[in-house]
Amino acid sequence: EVQLVESGGGLVQPGGSLRLSCAASGFTFSSYAMSWVRQAPGKGLEWVSAISGSGGSTYYADSVKGRFTISRDNSKNTLYLQMNSLRAEDTAVYYCAKQPTWIQLWSLYWGQGTLVTVSS
Amino acid sequence: NFMLTQPHSVSESPGKTVTISCTRSSGSIASNYVQWYQQRPGSAPTTVIYEDNQRPSGVPDRFSGSIDSSSNSASLTISGLKTEDEADYYCQSYDSSNPWVFGGGTKLTVL
Numbered sequence: 001e002v003q004l005v006e007s008g009g010g011l012v013q014p015g016g017s018l019r020l021s022c023a024a025s026g027f028t029f030s031s032y033a034m035s036w037v038r039q040a041p042g043k044g045l046e047w048v049s050a051i052s053g054s055g056g057s058t059y060y061a062d063s064v065k066g067r068f069t070i071s072r073d074n075s076k077n078t079l080y081l082q083m084n085s086l087r088a089e090d091t092a093v094y095y096c097a098k099q100p101t102w103i104q105l106w107s108l109y110w111g112q113g114t115l116v117t118v119s120s
Numbered sequence: 121n122f123m124l125t126q127p128h129s130v131s132e133s134p135g136k137t138v139t140i141s142c143t144r145s146s147g148s149i150a151s152n153y154v155q156w157y158q159q160r161p162g163s164a165p166t167t168v169i170y171e172d173n174q175r176p177s178g179v180p181d182r183f184s185g186s187i188d189s190s191s192n193s194a195s196l197t198i199s200g201l202k203t204e205d206e207a208d209y210y211c212q213s214y215d216s217s218n219p220w221v222f223g224g225g226t227k228l229t230v231l
Contacts, residue, residue, distance in 0.1 A: 106170060110166065
């Protein structure tokens with residue numbers, strides 16, 4: 001059974017940093033591209049970033065480019081999102097999602113999400 | 121960049137059929153697959169339709185998806201509505217320049 005478990009969310013001040021993790025199980029992690037998708041309170045879904053199975057290719061939404069870094073440790077079956085220079089508008093629940101392939105930009109599997117609150 | 125436009129809300133009675141539309145602003149709706157995600161209050165999204173009309177295992181056949189090139193739109197149809205179907209529904213598609221484009225979401229009320 002595919003399982004994705006996010007962690008690392010919390011309260012951080014504007015300008016601060018946070019690293020999210022997504023622990024994966026139930027599939028060969030290194031074979032699949034992964035994405036982060038977020039949802040601000042009361043708002044819709046917004047894609048944030050994607051990474052290929054090897055980690056050699058990454059992709060970012062314009063809203064986070066230059067501030068967020070996606071990475072993965074295939075030996076630990078874990079996906080990461082390093083978030084720097086955080087802004088109030090980054091406040092959201094962050095979900096990790098497993099893509100079928102690098103070019104199939106959608107997901108059958110989602111984690112339960114972790115809440116990031118950016119506030120002073 | 122393209123956008124996906126959904127109605128803000130729809131409502132229908134239990135046992136009836138409801139259809140939620142998703143219109144693509146530019147580019148052909150048929151050029152890239154459309155997915156539909158269900159999100160119940162306080163929960164993570166789940167996938168109810170992928171690749172235009174495919175149902176993941178475990179999703180009842182009351183859920184179906186289609187695309188209509190003439191209106192450049194996709195549709196999610198839920199038949200035999202149940203109260204448990206009450207949720208937000210998001211369409212999603214992509215192209216080579218725009219990964220993971222979501223519609224604004226439709227709140228389905230089953231009353």
